[in-house]
Structures are given as C-alpha cells and as structure tokens.
Amino acid sequence: MRVLAVMRRDRRLRAGLILVGVLVTVAVFAPLLSVHAPTAQLDLLTKQYAPPSWAHPFGTDFYSRDLLSRVLYGARISLSVAVLAVLLSVTLGTAIGLTAGMAGGWVDVVLMRSLDAALAIPRIFLVLVVVALWHNVGVTGLVTILGLTSWFDTSRIVRAEVLSLRTREFVHAARALGLSTAQIVRRHLLPNVAAPVIVAATLGIGQMVLLEAGLSYLSVGVRPPTPSWGQMIAEGQTALQTAPWVAAFPGIALVLTVLGFSLIGDGLRRALDPRAS
Amino acid sequence: MIPLLRVRDLRATFVDDDGTTRAVDGVSFDLDEGEALGIVGESGAGKSVLALSLLRLIDPPGRIAPGSLVEYRGTDLLQLPEPALRRVRGAEIAMVFQHPGASLNPVLRIGDQIVETLRAHRAVTMPDARRQAVELLDLVGIPEPDRWVSAYPHELSGGLQQRAAIAMALSCEPKLLIADEPTTALDVTVQAQILELLLELRQRLGTALLLISHDLGVVARLAERVAVMYGGQIVEQATAAELFASPRHPYTAALLAAAPRWDRKSERLAAIPGAVAPATRWPAGCRFHPRCPHAWERCGDSPPLLEVGTGHAARCWLVAEPGSLTP
Numbered sequence: 001m002r003v004l005a006v007m008r009r010d011r012r013l014r015a016g017l018i019l020v021g022v023l024v025t026v027a028v029f030a031p032l033l034s035v036h037a038p039t040a041q042l043d044l045l046t047k048q049y050a051p052p053s054w055a056h057p058f059g060t061d062f063y064s065r066d067l068l069s070r071v072l073y074g075a076r077i078s079l080s081v082a083v084l085a086v087l088l089s090v091t092l093g094t095a096i097g098l099t100a101g102m103a104g105g106w107v108d109v110v111l112m113r114s115l116d117a118a119l120a121i122p123r124i125f126l127v128l129v130v131v132a133l134w135h136n137v138g139v140t141g142l143v144t145i146l147g148l149t150s151w152f153d154t155s156r157i158v159r160a161e162v163l164s165l166r167t168r169e170f171v172h173a174a175r176a177l178g179l180s181t182a183q184i185v186r187r188h189l190l191p192n193v194a195a196p197v198i199v200a201a202t203l204g205i206g207q208m209v210l211l212e213a214g215l216s217y218l219s220v221g222v223r224p225p226t227p228s229w230g231q232m233i234a235e236g237q238t239a240l241q242t243a244p245w246v247a248a249f250p251g252i253a254l255v256l257t258v259l260g261f262s263l264i265g266d267g268l269r270r271a272l273d274p275r276a277s
Numbered sequence: 278m279i280p281l282l283r284v285r286d287l288r289a290t291f292v293d294d295d296g297t298t299r300a301v302d303g304v305s306f307d308l309d310e311g312e313a314l315g316i317v318g319e320s321g322a323g324k325s326v327l328a329l330s331l332l333r334l335i336d337p338p339g340r341i342a343p344g345s346l347v348e349y350r351g352t353d354l355l356q357l358p359e360p361a362l363r364r365v366r367g368a369e370i371a372m373v374f375q376h377p378g379a380s381l382n383p384v385l386r387i388g389d390q391i392v393e394t395l396r397a398h399r400a401v402t403m404p405d406a407r408r409q410a411v412e413l414l415d416l417v418g419i420p421e422p423d424r425w426v427s428a429y430p431h432e433l434s435g436g437l438q439q440r441a442a443i444a445m446a447l448s449c450e451p452k453l454l455i456a457d458e459p460t461t462a463l464d465v466t467v468q469a470q471i472l473e474l475l476l477e478l479r480q481r482l483g484t485a486l487l488l489i490s491h492d493l494g495v496v497a498r499l500a501e502r503v504a505v506m507y508g509g510q511i512v513e514q515a516t517a518a519e520l521f522a523s524p525r526h527p528y529t530a531a532l533l534a535a536a537p538r539w540d541r542k543s544e545r546l547a548a549i550p551g552a553v554a555p556a557t558r559w560p561a562g563c564r565f566h567p568r569c570p571h572a573w574e575r576c577g578d579s580p581p582l583l584e585v586g587t588g589h590a591a592r593c594w595l596v597a598e599p600g601s602l603t604p
Contacts, residue, residue, distance in 0.1 A: 168379060170379060170382045170383075172334060173372070173380040173381075173445075176332055176334055176366055176374075177371060178363045178365070178366035178367030178368060178394070178397050179367075179393070179397050180397075183393070183397065188382050191385065
C-alpha cells in the first residue's frame with residue numbers, strides 16, 4: 001500500500017508510464033494507425049526521400065516507403081523482441097540465482113565463476129559471435145539469443161538476495177514448521193526477490209531495445225524488409241545530409257523508449273526500496 | 278512410561294578456521310507429555326543451538342556429533358530421513374523464536390502463513406484452512422481476528438506479532454512447543470501478557486513446553502523443572518521450586534544472586550566476575566571454575582552431574598563432599 005502511495009506521488013515514474021503506455025498502444029494498434037503498409041514502395045520515381053509533409057508526416061525513405069508506418073511497425077518488433085527476451089532472461093536468471101544461492105558449495109562456485117567468465121566478454125561481441133554462427137536468425141532466434149546472453153545480472157541479484165534471505169529468521173521458522181525446501185523457495189524466497197527482479201527487468205527492457213537496435217544496425221538483427229528501428233537508422237545514415245528524417249525519427253523513437261523504461265525502472269526502485277523514502 | 282522427548286549426550290559442534298566450537302557438549306534430559314522444562318543460562322551457553330539441534334535445524338558448518346540421541350516418542354529424530362523429519366517439524370514439535378517480527382515473512386499476510394503451515398501437514402481445503410487461521414488467532418487472544426488475518430506482519434505490534442507466531446506454531450496441535458526466548462524482544466508489560474498466554478494455552482491444550490530463556494523470572498513463572506546451562510553443558514537441574522530455594526551449583530547461586538528482586542532494595546546487584554570463555558577453548562575441568570568463588574584443587578577435573586536429591590543434580594564436586602556447605 002505504501003508502494004502504491006509512493007508510486008502515485010512520483011512524477012518521473014508517471015512520465016515513464018505515460019511514455020511506455022503510448023508506445024505499447026502504438027505497437028498494438030500499428031495496423032490501424034498507419035495509412036500505408038510498412039513495406040509498400042509507394043513511388044520510387046517521385047517519392048524517394050520525400051521530406052515530412054501532411055501525406056507523410058515522417059517523410060519517406062530511399063525506397064519511397066512511408067516512414068511513419070515503418071516507425072509504428074518498428075515499435076512492434078522492438079518492443080516484442082525486448083519484452084520476450086527479458087522474460088526469458090529473467091526466468092533463467094532467477095532460476096540460476098536461486099539454485100546457486102540455495103545449493104551453495106561447489107554448485108554455487110561453478111555457476112558464479114562461469115558467469116564471471118561470461119561477463120568478461122562484452123555482450124555485443126558475445127551476441128555477434130552467436131548470431132554469426134547461426135545462419136538466418138529469425139525473430140524467435142533473436143529473442144532466444146538475446147535472452148540466453150543477458151541473464152547474468154539477474155542471477156547475481158537473485159543469488160545475493162537468496163544468500164541474505166536464507167539466514168533470516170522467518171526462513172528458519174518456516175523450516176521449523178515443516179516446510180520443504182521447494183515450499184520455502186516458492187512461498188518465502190520468490191516473493192521477497194520479486195521487487196529487485198522487477199526493477200532489473202524493467203531497466204533491462206530499455207537495454208534490450210538498444211541491443212536489438214544495435215544488432216539490426218549492424219544488419220545481424222531483424223532482417224529487411226521487416227522494419228526495425230536500428231535497421232532504419234542504418235539505412236538513413238547514408239542520406240544523413242540530404243534526408244536527415246530517415247534516421248532521425250526511428251532514433252527519437254528509440255531514445256524515448258529507453259527513457260520511458262528507465263524512468264519506470266528507477267521509479268519502481270524508489271517505490272519498492274523502503275530505504276529510499 | 279516413556280518420556281515425550283528423551284535427549285542423551287547431545288553434542289553440536291561448529292568447525293571453522295578458529296577451531297571447533299563445542300556449542301552443545303553432552304546434554305541429556307527427559308521431557309514428559311504436558312510438562313514444562315525451562316533452560317536457563319547466559320548468552321553463549323548453548324541454549325539456542327540446543328533448541329535448533331533438537332529439530333536438526335542447525336546449518337553447516339554446524340553439525341550434530343554422532344552418538345547423540347534425540348528421541349521423540351521412541352523415534353530417534355537424528356536418524357530420521359528429511360521427509361519424515363518434516364512431518365515431525367510443525368506437526369509434532371513446533372518452535373517459537375525470539376524476534377517475532379523477523380520470524381514472520383514480511384511479504385505474506387498473517388493468515389496465509391498460518392494456512393501454509395496447516396496445508397503443509399494436513400489435507401484441508403482452502404476455506405477450511407482460512408477459517409482455522411481465524412480461530413487460531415482468536416485462540417492466542419488477538420482481537421478482531423478476522424481483520425488481522427489479512428494483515429501484513431509490519432502492521433502488527435511486537436506483542437501481536439508474537440501471538441501470531443505462537444498461533445502459527447500451534448496450528449497443527451503439536452505435542453511439544455519449543456520457545457526460544459519468546460519474550461526477550463518485548464516490552465515488560467507485553468512480556469507478562471505473552472507469559473500469561475503461554476501458561477493458559479498449556480493448560481488448555483496440554484502441550485509440553487521447552488522454554489529457553491536467560492531470564493530466571495520467566496522460567497520460574499512457566500516451568501515446572503529447570504535445567505541451568507553453562508559452557509554447553511547442563512550444570513544443574515531440579516524442580517523449579519527446589520532450584521530457586523536451594524541451588525547446589527555455585528553458578529546457579531551466582532545467577533540467582535545477580536537477578537534483580539523487588540524485595541532487596543538499593544543494593545548493588547551481584548555480578549559474576551569474568552566472562553564466559555569462548556566455546557572454542559573451554560577451560561579444562563569444571564568449565565565454571567575460573568569464575569567460581571568456591572574453586573578448589575579438585576575443579577581441575579571435570580565433575581559429572583552428581584545426584585543431590587530426587588530429580589536434583591549438580592555438576593559440582595562440592596556436592597559430593599560430605600559436610601560441605603551449600604554454596
């Protein structure tokens with residue numbers, strides 16, 4: 001209840017929620033909101049690099065495609081890839097963190113040291129290597145790869161929480177009352193690690209959108225003609241001086257998305273952390 | 278008649294870089310059905326480790342030494358496989374801890390925690406379990422139980438939290454309740470209320486009680502028999518009345534002299550000189566002798582528990598000396 005009260009008073013959190021709310025609405029209703037199909041090449045002779053106008057508010061690109069429609073559809077791809085990848089990574093990270101924290105001993109050592117090793121490789125390179133080894137990555141493949149390479153932080157957070165929780169008296173009390181380890185994990189540990197995990201996941205979505213855009217920019221992410229913001233920025237780069245709108249609009253959309261999720265994540269952190277208020 | 282709980286030569290040790298800590302070092306006692314046994318001693322005497330060891334709740338690096346015996350109704354709990362032991366914990370033997378706030382999960386409603394214990398041991402439907410939770414809160418004297426059942430622990434006062442913890446412990450009608458310093462963290466007036474409650478519940482439910490406390494007053498109020506612990510061992514045991522009237526171990530006598538009493542005005546309280554030795558390095562012989570005003574040459578050997586009278590024994594050589602004075 002205190003959490004809700006804090007959340008209501010938090011203006012930055014509210015701004016983030018509105019931002020993300022708009023983005024999600026746009027992504028869901030993209031087919032209704034866009035006048036043109038995102039991949040339709042309208043008129044290669046007269047509408048190549050058309051500047052923003054009433055007919056095309058965001059202008060058109062090299063292939064005379066309507067940029068507004070592409071940005072709207074791009075939101076679908078970017079958000080769904082990011083959300084699904086974060087869901088995968090949070091599930092994995094929580095499971096692995098719980099295992100390491102509860103098992104302790106050599107299980108913990110092996111898991112945490114291999115994690116350190118994985119963290120030593122910059123994530124973008126890690127993802128690039130995996131993508132390069134995998135021919136023709138579809139959206140499902142992309143989600144899988146992103147999810148599988150980003151659970152490290154979550155598992156660390158969960159493990160640290162579990163290590164401190166399992167020495168708490170209520171966990172002893174639960175054991176003294178005859179609950180099994182599985183019951184203790186489900187009923188006593190998971191609800192207590194939920195808050196930091198939710199915060200990490202929200203911030204993670206913003207990061208994931210960026211990572212996906214980065215991969216698409218390097219043309220190893222979402223393949224054309226499916227619109228993705230990163231890929232659109234890459235396409236617009238060649239015409240940055242003559243038609244800056246081609247890269248600018250997807251770029252703005254990207255910035256707003258990351259900003260929105262960061263605002264929510266930080267807001268949730270403030271609301272869920274009793275020490276913050 | 279076999280006792281409800283028979284503990285023989287219980288030893289619990291913790292091994293770390295500093296050596297082996299013998300926290301509980303050869304404790305034996307019996308507890309009958311419905312009986313209340315108090316265990317008193319200073320901090321570091323091994324009381325809490327003893328309580329946890331009975332249900333095998335000490336975590337590594339702590340371990341219970343082979344050869345220890347904790348028999349509940351004829352079954353050795355130390356040999357029981359984990360699933361069978363889980364059916365004893367909570368259902369047969371339940372525990373109440375020192376910090377009521379910390380022993381309740383902060384993110385679960387009071388009622389849900391009781392329901393969870395009930396459903397861990399019994400095949401009850403959700404609505405039945407909820408109804409029982411309300412009844413239990415009523416039993417432990419929580420006003421408006423149907424309101425508090427859906428409250429979170431932090432919304433309750435310390436006294437109500439401890440009542441809720443007791444309700445949780447009693448939910449499956451255990452035969453034995455282990456209470457580890459159940460009133461220590463509470464205000465004096467609330468302490469009295471919780472003691473009153475434990476007393477009343479024992480009469481009503483016939484639950485045996487193992488009460489662990491550093492507070493002689495608390496033990497005197499609730500327990501019929503008392504065991505005094507020092508240095509991981511029981512140094513004296515007797516009925517409560519006899520122990521307080523005629524203590525035979527110098528440590529018990531010193532503890533009694535150190536307790537504040539309303540009928541001894543304006544004196545300085547007697548303090549026991551020195552401090553408890555670290556449990557990694559017990560002194561040879563009697564563990565209390567470096568602090569004992571009556572120490573003599575024999576104290577270099579370890580005294581056994583020596584019978585003083587029926588049901589009264591003390592771990593002190595003075596007891597065996599014919600004509601020796603009571604300390």
